Amino acid sequence: EDQVTQSPEALRLQEGESSSLNCSYTVSGLRGLFWYRQDPGKGPEFLFTLYSAGEEKEKERLKATLTKKESFLHITAPKPEDSATYLCAVQAPGSNYQLIWGAGTKLIIKP
Amino acid sequence: DAGITQSPRHKVTETGTPVTLRCHQTENHRYMYWYRQDPGHGLRLIHYSYGVKDTDKGEVSDGYSVSRSKTEDFLLTLESATSSQTSVYFCAISAGLEETQYFGPGTRLLVL
Numbered sequence: 001e002d003q004v005t006q007s008p009e010a011l012r013l014q015e016g017e018s019s020s021l022n023c024s025y026t027v028s029g030l031r032g033l034f035w036y037r038q039d040p041g042k043g044p045e046f047l048f049t050l051y052s053a054g055e056e057k058e059k060e061r062l063k064a065t066l067t068k069k070e071s072f073l074h075i076t077a078p079k080p081e082d083s084a085t086y087l088c089a090v091q092a093p094g095s096n097y098q099l100i101w102g103a104g105t106k107l108i109i110k111p
Numbered sequence: 112d113a114g115i116t117q118s119p120r121h122k123v124t125e126t127g128t129p130v131t132l133r134c135h136q137t138e139n140h141r142y143m144y145w146y147r148q149d150p151g152h153g154l155r156l157i158h159y160s161y162g163v164k165d166t167d168k169g170e171v172s173d174g175y176s177v178s179r180s181k182t183e184d185f186l187l188t189l190e191s192a193t194s195s196q197t198s199v200y201f202c203a204i205s206a207g208l209e210e211t212q213y214f215g216p217g218t219r220l221l222v223l
Contacts, residue, residue: 004153032209043201043214044154087153097142097210098169101153 002027006088006102013109016077021105023088024070031091033071034099035064038085047086078109114138115215117202123221130189132218134202136182142205143185144212145169145177147198154201160185192222 007022025033032051036044048057050066057064061082063074073086085106089099114137124130134143145157156169158177166177174196176188189196202215 034211041217043203043217046211046213049209049211089154097205097212098156098159099154099212101155103151103153 002090002092002100004088004090004100004102006086006105008105009103010106011108013075013078013107015079015109015111018074018076018078020075021073021086021107022070023073023102025088025090025100026069027090027092027100029093031093033066034089034091035071035073036087036089038087038104044087075107078107080109080111083107083109115202115204115213117200117215117218119218120216121219123223124192125223126193127191130192130220130222132187132200132202132220134185134187134215136185136204138204138206139182140204140206141182142210143179144203144205145175145185145187146201146203147171147196148201148217149198157187157200192220194222196220197222 004025013019032049034049035047037047038044048064053068055066061076065072085104087104088102091099116135118133142161144159146154148154155171157171157175158166158169160166160179163179178186200218203212205212
């Protein structure tokens with residue numbers, strides 16, 4: 001069964017303390033892995049798409065990486081405004097663009 | 112901004128009443144999706160559409176129906192609302208060469 005698991009469920013960091021969020025997946029023939037950010041009371045906001053092992057993408061303090069079994073979202077020197085829930089999703093072949101979602105990691109950055 | 116609006120944004124209703132949620136897009140995207148989001152669960156797909164009058168079921172379609180009579184509107188109907196359908200509902204479209212999904216602001220539904 002195709003599945004996406006995110007860890008940890010919640011992460012509290014001090015401002016400036018770098019860390020990583022994990023997204024592990026079991027999908028045969030990954031078409032794409034997506035990262036989103038969700039603020040309370042809002043819809044998910046697209047961050048990155050990764051397609052193949054070894055690929056990396058960066059945006060400000062965020063860098064996403066991909067291996068054959070998992071993806072990491074690295075957060076470097078985070079600021080309080082980086083506090084949000086980060087969601088991971090994968091797209092399988094022949095899925096008509098449907099995504100399989102993880103439950104998310106709630107990130108809290110304390111000033 | 113993918114030009115997606117949802118209405119209503121908040122709704123309180125009683126068990127057994129019908130409820131219709133509307134998703135409206137302004138950019139003629141082919142694919143549209145309805146999700147629900149509940150604590151402890153990831154986003155779960157209810158129904159999706161790949162064109163006018165072309166729809167298909169998702170993971171949690173029981174108790175829900177959809178219609179798409181125009182490209183820009185995708186309606187989600189709860190024929191007889193139950194307390195288990197209390198949730199936040201998100202509409203999404205997919206766009207671009209990568210068919211990335213972009214989300215609306217959500218509708219918070221409470222069924223009493």
